[in-house]
Amino acid sequence: MKPNGVAIRALRTAHACGLRELARRTGLSRPYLSRLERGKRGATPETVLLIANALNVPPEALTSEDQK
Known part of the structure; x- marks a missing residue:
């Protein structure tokens, strides 16, 4: 499961x-969420x-299986 940062932000x-x-x-940090939305971080299920x-x-x- 890969988070789709664009979908999360939208x-x-x-x-x-x-x-x-x-x-x-x-309970997550703002910097982590920002990096997640920009595709710079992965996420656990x-x-x-x-x-x-x-x-x-x-x-x-919030996920996309076809993202790289």
Whole structure:
């Protein structure tokens, strides 16, 4: 499972959620989330689930199997 940073950012902004708020909701750091959105970091399935739960979306909405 690979996180799709573009999808994460799009869903986060669509939910009017800033990085600071997403960090608060997930317990993850803002720098980590920023790098994740830019494709500079990977994520565990547990991390993807944390973000999905915080944004109220299914985890599949945040992943892309065809990303490199």
